[in-house]
Every structure is written in structure tokens, then in C-alpha cells.
Amino acid sequence: MGPYESAMSSSGSSSSCAGKAPDQIDGLLAGAGYRVRSSELRNVAQRLERLETVMVNTPSEISHLANDAVLHNPSDLASWVDSLLSELNQSAPIPELSDLTYAEPLDPAVNTGAWMEHHPAEPHREIPQVLTAVEEDSCIRLVHVLLTCAGSVQRGEFSLAGALIDEMQGLLTRVNNRCGIGKVAGYFIDALNRRLFSPQGAGLIGSAYENDILYHHFYEASPYLKFAHFTANQAILEAFDGHDCVHVIDFNLMQGLQWPALIQALALRPGGPPLLRLTGMGPPSSDGRDSLREIGLRLAELAHSVNVQFAFRGVAASRLEDVKPWMLQVGPKEAVAINSIMQLHRLLVSDPTRRSPIEDVLGWIRNLNPKVMTVVEQEANHNQPEFLDRFTEALHYYSTMFDSLETCSTQPDKALAEIYIQREICNVVCCEGLARVERHESLAKWRARLSGAGFKPLHLGSNAFKQASMLLTLFSAEGYCVEENEGCLTLGWHSRPLIAVSAWQAIPQPTPPLGLVNPYNNVV
Amino acid sequence: MVQLLEIGLANVELNLVSDKEKRLKFCINDHMDILIEILQRLDGRSLGSAACVCRLWQHITQSDMLWEHLCFHHVSPRLPSGVRPVVAALGGYRRLYMLCLRPVLSRLGLARQLSGGGGHQEVVRRVWTRHLVELSLSLFCVDYYERLGSGGGGGGRVGDASASSLMFLCKPVNV
Numbered sequence: 001m002g003p004y005e006s007a008m009s010s011s012g013s014s015s016s017c018a019g020k021a022p023d024q025i026d027g028l029l030a031g032a033g034y035r036v037r038s039s040e041l042r043n044v045a046q047r048l049e050r051l052e053t054v055m056v057n058t059p060s061e062i063s064h065l066a067n068d069a070v071l072h073n074p075s076d077l078a079s080w081v082d083s084l085l086s087e088l089n090q091s092a093p094i095p096e097l098s099d100l101t102y103a104e105p106l107d108p109a110v111n112t113g114a115w116m117e118h119h120p121a122e123p124h125r126e127i128p129q130v131l132t133a134v135e136e137d138s139c140i141r142l143v144h145v146l147l148t149c150a151g152s153v154q155r156g157e158f159s160l161a162g163a164l165i166d167e168m169q170g171l172l173t174r175v176n177n178r179c180g181i182g183k184v185a186g187y188f189i190d191a192l193n194r195r196l197f198s199p200q201g202a203g204l205i206g207s208a209y210e211n212d213i214l215y216h217h218f219y220e221a222s223p224y225l226k227f228a229h230f231t232a233n234q235a236i237l238e239a240f241d242g243h244d245c246v247h248v249i250d251f252n253l254m255q256g257l258q259w260p261a262l263i264q265a266l267a268l269r270p271g272g273p274p275l276l277r278l279t280g281m282g283p284p285s286s287d288g289r290d291s292l293r294e295i296g297l298r299l300a301e302l303a304h305s306v307n308v309q310f311a312f313r314g315v316a317a318s319r320l321e322d323v324k325p326w327m328l329q330v331g332p333k334e335a336v337a338i339n340s341i342m343q344l345h346r347l348l349v350s351d352p353t354r355r356s357p358i359e360d361v362l363g364w365i366r367n368l369n370p371k372v373m374t375v376v377e378q379e380a381n382h383n384q385p386e387f388l389d390r391f392t393e394a395l396h397y398y399s400t401m402f403d404s405l406e407t408c409s410t411q412p413d414k415a416l417a418e419i420y421i422q423r424e425i426c427n428v429v430c431c432e433g434l435a436r437v438e439r440h441e442s443l444a445k446w447r448a449r450l451s452g453a454g455f456k457p458l459h460l461g462s463n464a465f466k467q468a469s470m471l472l473t474l475f476s477a478e479g480y481c482v483e484e485n486e487g488c489l490t491l492g493w494h495s496r497p498l499i500a501v502s503a504w505q506a507i508p509q510p511t512p513p514l515g516l517v518n519p520y521n522n523v524v
Numbered sequence: 525m526v527q528l529l530e531i532g533l534a535n536v537e538l539n540l541v542s543d544k545e546k547r548l549k550f551c552i553n554d555h556m557d558i559l560i561e562i563l564q565r566l567d568g569r570s571l572g573s574a575a576c577v578c579r580l581w582q583h584i585t586q587s588d589m590l591w592e593h594l595c596f597h598h599v600s601p602r603l604p605s606g607v608r609p610v611v612a613a614l615g616g617y618r619r620l621y622m623l624c625l626r627p628v629l630s631r632l633g634l635a636r637q638l639s640g641g642g643g644h645q646e647v648v649r650r651v652w653t654r655h656l657v658e659l660s661l662s663l664f665c666v667d668y669y670e671r672l673g674s675g676g677g678g679g680g681r682v683g684d685a686s687a688s689s690l691m692f693l694c695k696p697v698n699v
Contacts, residue, residue: 261662261663268607298673301672302672473632474628
């Protein structure tokens with residue numbers, strides 16, 4: 001039986017069994033004399049590709065292959081290709097694009113894997129991510145010098161720190177600073193520079209109007225805030241089930257982008273919409289515009305269009321701890337929801353002479369007895385006492401966040417979102433004491449803190465998870481992941497959670513404290 | 525136009541085989557109820573093409589009822605009756621379909637294709653779950669709110685006619 005006849009007979013037999021099990025020998029290749037299992041076809045194809053790349057790249061070393069190949073019996077194609085590749089690998093190590101591994105960083109305590117890993121995983125980027133050897137070296141060196149510089153800043157060796165900053169700025173020129181580690185390093189070097197050489201205007205403080213714009217672009221460039229809004233709304237919606245008079249207190253209104261979706265969901269809930277009151281807090285506007293009132297009017301117009309009874313009240317306060325509960329005018333029969341998007345961490349300034357503001361605020365929140373308190377916080381530990389720990393942690397966190405921002409393609413959203421994050425970085429790195437407000441803490445710490453303050457966690461439920469997953473699919477950027485963490489949801493980039501949403505309920509107190517009855521009985 | 529008619533007529537059973545009637549010309553524009561029945565069964569793209577045929581068809585396809593049928597008749601259980609005034613207030617079913625439902629469905633359909641699922645109509649229809657409807661309505665509401673802001677000049681964005689927070693739906697999909 002000649003080779004062609006066997007090919008026809010075995011290809012005939014393979015076509016007859018359409019749904020072949022993956023462990024069967026592939027019929028078509030068997031006809032040509034190669035025995036390969038169907039499940040291994042993909043592997044074999046990849047190895048053949050690699051072999052071809054290797055052979056193309058080093059033509060001089062394969063002359064022996066031309067002689068040896070005839071002697072092998074290619075009945076098991078996979079292992080034959082493997083043996084060829086291992087032979088070639090021993091003679092000349094070729095850097096394969098899919099298996100880039102980086103040299104160990106000089107400081108073994110630093111895990112640079114987080115931001116290095118993403119390079120090989122994305123073949124469809126516009127900017128080629130293949131680093132030359134020189135760039136690779138410079139990146140690793142940059143990270144090492146950054147950490148050394150931070151260490152010297154912590155120890156007070158400012159002249160050394162200054163010299164290191166000069167060295168880093170030199171290194172930056174050899175690294176692609178428009179993407180990846182180069183960009184993040186640039187911002188951190190800038191922040192260190194500010195900390196050392198301009199202590200007066202250390203943090204980047206913008207006007208409320210600028211912050212509004214940057215926040216809006218950050219909202220659009222990445223799914224973090226949308227995820228937070230939708231998940232918190234779902235928790236609030238579920239908590240308000242069955243109540244006819246509801247009051248939402250938002251600790252940072254900004255442009256009120258969270259509330260249209262809640263108003264619409266309340267309008268469509270079975271049983272009809274409740275009377276909704278919204279109290280929005282925000283910084284006082286300096287240029288005479290009453291921005292809180294404008295947002296309130298817009299929300300009221302929306303609510304009016306969908307037939308939801310709505311009332312708005314704005315509370316202008318530059319710091320959350322300045323707000324007193326009587327300003328909120330909570331009615332006695334209302335169901336209250338507290339919504340805090342990245343505001344609670346600002347209260348963690350610890351001054352030994354004063355009572356900690358977070359305890360005060362959590363105390364009056366608890367006295368209001370809200371049906372739900374939704375807390376959205378960055379999933380990071382940027383509040384450690386030691387500067388070097390904070391710096392290292394921030395470097396990891398913001399590198400991951402910048403990586404995720406690379407998927408955004410709309411300008412100026414991306415550029416302005418980066419500036420928004422840059423302000424956070426500057427605050428974490430440059431500022432100390434009362435000026436440092438970005439005191440992020442991880443979900444585990446918030447859990448402990450809130451449980452200790454008399455709150456019990458509410459599980460967010462599968463509806464919230466499904467909605468979040470669907471929202472993520474719409475962003476069509478592979479890499480974001482929603483995870484459930486003991487009833488809380490986190491959104492992250494490549495399995496590093498970056499933002500966490502949790503819901504809490506006040507544990508009813510055994511005896512009502514004085515002053516619980518609100519003197520304001522009328523609805524505003 | 526002829527092709528559309530053929531597609532439409534294929535879905536409706538018409539008894540035209542009598543010899544005498546063959547000699548009379550049949551014009552679909554004389555039978556509005558049949559026309560509406562046919563148009564109700566078209567997908568969004570065909571409905572858009574139908575709007576370009578003639579003034580009568582343009583007038584009919586602008587009726588929100590057709591687009592409501594297109595948006596939600598696959599959803600079961602049926603949406604509560606309160607949805608219609610809300611959608612009408614926020615801009616209408618046609619806008620809801622063009623702005624939210626169509627990109628959302630195509631993204632989700634594509635996501636399923638990429639993740640290994642099938643790409644045909646049945647899969648797409650099964651995807652129209654309650655969550656999808658609620659999410660689309662929420663996004664639609666955010667769009668309305670942003671248009672309020674840019675139209676009224678109260679927000680911080682100047683000269684932005686399109687809804688900015690839904691721009692991510694218009695971006696080309698990164699396949």
C-alpha cells in the first residue's frame with residue numbers, strides 16, 4: 001500500500017467520524033505518516049512556529065539538522081520537534097517573543113513582576129512592546145534607583161536623594177517614557193522632586209472646577225467609577241425596597257453622574273417610585289457659581305421627566321469632618337442611604353491631640369441609622385507610617401492603574417485621567433500631615449474599622465455582580481476583572497484589585513442615644 | 525427596495541396566485557397594516573434602510589412603536605407598562621436602540637464569539653435578559669442627563685453635543 005493510498009483511506013475514515021475524541025490520532029496527518037493526537041495539534045503547531053523562527057534566525061547552526069533530519073522517524077511529531085528545539089536551545093539561546101523573562105531585580109524585596117508581565121500578553125498594541133536589552137536594563141535600574149531614592153528620603157539624606165534623581169532623569173531618556181514603566185516612573189520622579197525641592201507647594205492642588213473636569217475625564221477613560229456607581233446604586237436600590245420616603249446622602253456630589261441611573265431605576269421599580277430626597281455635599285465653589293445647586297437642578301429636571309418626586313439639598317463643606325448631622329435634615333420616617341465614593345480615607349489623618357475624625361463621622365452616621373452605607377475605596381495600603389513602604393506600595397498600585405489606562409483610546413480623556421491620577425500620586429508621595437489626604441487603606445482594614453464602629457456588612461448579591469460583569473464586557477478591554485470578596489466586589493486589572501465596593505448597615509444600638517429625635521419633622 | 529419587499533413578503537402569507545389578480549398591480553403602500561407588520565419584523569439596520577425608501581416609509585419608521593417592538597419584544601417576562609413613558613421622556617426607543625442597545629448587543633455578541641460561544645441570532649436573543657435591559661436603560665438615562673448638562677450650559681463641558689459618557693460604546697472594538 002503506497003503512501004497516497006493510505007492517505008486516501010485514512011482521510012476517508014477520518015471524515016466519517018465527524019465528532020472525533022481529542023485523544024484520537026489525527027487522521028489527515030496520519031495519512032502523511034505522522035502520528036499526532038488531535039489534542040496536541042495546537043501545541044505542535046506552536047512548536048513548529050518556534051522551530052521555524054529559530055531556524056530563520058540562526059541559519060549557521062542548523063546545517064547539522066539537514067543531515068540529521070532524515071534519520072529521525074517522524075512518527076511522533078511533537079516529541080521530535082521538542083528534541084530539535086532543545087538541541088538548538090543548548091547551542092544558542094534565542095530570546096523568544098512569547099517567553100520574555102526579565103533578569104532578577106537587584107533588590108530581591110521588590111516584585112517587579114506586576115508591571116513587567118503585561119508586555120508579552122498583548123500582541124495587538126499599537127506601540128510595539130518588545131524591549132531591547134538596553135531598555136530592559138534601564139527599566140529595572142530605574143525601579144531600583146527609585147526605591148533607593150525613596151529610602152534615602154526617608155532617612156533624611158537629601159543630597160544623596162538629589163543625586164539619585166539626576167541619575168534617574170538620565171535613565172529616563174533611555175526608556176520609552178510614553179508607555180509602561182517609563183511613564184509611571186516619570187511621575188514618581190517628578191513627585192520625589194517636588195517633595196525634596198518645593199516643600200511649600202508640594203502637592204498639586206487645583207481649584208474645585210479643575211478637579212471636576214479631571215474627575216469627569218477619569219470617569220470616562222476607565223470603568224472604575226462607573227463600576228462603583230452602578231454597584232453602589234444596586235445596593236441602595238435593594239435596601240430601599242418597600243420604602244416610600246427615601247433619602248440619599250452623597251459625600252461628594254461632583255457632577256452627580258451616579259444619580260440618574262438610580263432615579264431611573266426607582267422610577268421603574270414595581271410599586272412605583274418613592275419620594276426621593278438627595279443631599280449632595282461638595283467643596284464650596286470659589287468663583288461664585290453655586291455648582292451644587294446647578295447639579296441639583298439638573299437632577300430635578302431628570303426626575304421630573306420620569307415622574308419621580310424629588311427634592312435636592314446641597315451642603316457645601318471643604319472637609320467632611322466639618323459637616324454636622326443636623327445640616328442634613330434627616331426626617332424621622334425616611335430610609336437613609338449614605339454613599340461615600342473615595343471620601344472616608346480622607347478622614348484618616350491621625351492627630352494625637354484631637355479625636356480621630358473618622359470615629360466622629362462614623363459615630364454620627366451610625367446615629368442616623370441608615371438602611372445602607374455604600375463605601376467605595378481604593379484597594380491599596382497608602383497609609384503606612386513609613387515613607388518607603390508607602391512609596392513602594394504606591395509604585396505597584398499606580399503602575400497597574402496606568403497599565404489599565406493604556407487601553408483607553410479616546411483623547412483628551414486619557415491624558416486628563418492621567419493628570420487626575422498624577423495628583424493622587426503627588427499627594428501620597430509629597431505631602432505629610434494634614435495635607436496628605438489620600439490615605440488609602442485596603443478592604444481588610446476598612447472591614448475591621450467599620451465592624452469596630454458598629455456596622456455589619458451587607459452582601460452585595462449576584463445582581464450587582466452580573467451587572468458589573470456586563471458593564472466590564474462593554475469596555476471590551478481584556479484585562480479588567482470583577483471579583484467577589486466576602487460579599488464585596490472589587491474591580492482590578494489582571495487580578496490586582498484596584499477599587500473595592502462594599503455595603504454596610506448599622507447595628508441597632510441597645511439604648512437610643514440622646515438627640516436622636518430630629519427637631520425637623522417637615523420634609524424640605 | 526425590491527429586495528426589502530421580497531424579504532418582507534416572504535414572512536407574510538399572501539394569497540396571490542389567482543390569475544385574475546395577477547393582472548392587478550399590488551402596491552404595498554396601499555396596505556399600511558401589512559407594511560407595518562413587515563417593518564416590525566426587520567432588524568435595526570434594515571429598518572434604517574427602510575426609512576430611506578420614500579417619505580411614507582420614513583414617516584412610518586419614525587414611529588417609536590416600531591422601535592419599541594424592535595427593542596423589547598424579545599424580552600420575557602414582558603416589561604412593566606411604566607417603561608414606556610420613562611423611555612419616551614428620556615429620548616424615545618429609536619434613540620435607545622441606536623445609542624445603547626445596538627452597541628451593547630454587538631459588544632456582548634462579540635464577547636461571546638471571542639469566548640467561544642456561537643454567533644448566531646439565537647444566542648443574541650437569549651442575551652436579552654433583564655440585566656441587559658436594566659443596564660441599557662441606566663446608560664440611556666446617564667446619556668439624557670449629560671445632554672441636559674451640555675445643552676443648558678450648566679456643566680463644565682462646552683460644545684459637546686454627543687453624550688460623552690457613552691463614548692466608550694462607540695469606540696471600535698479591540699478584537
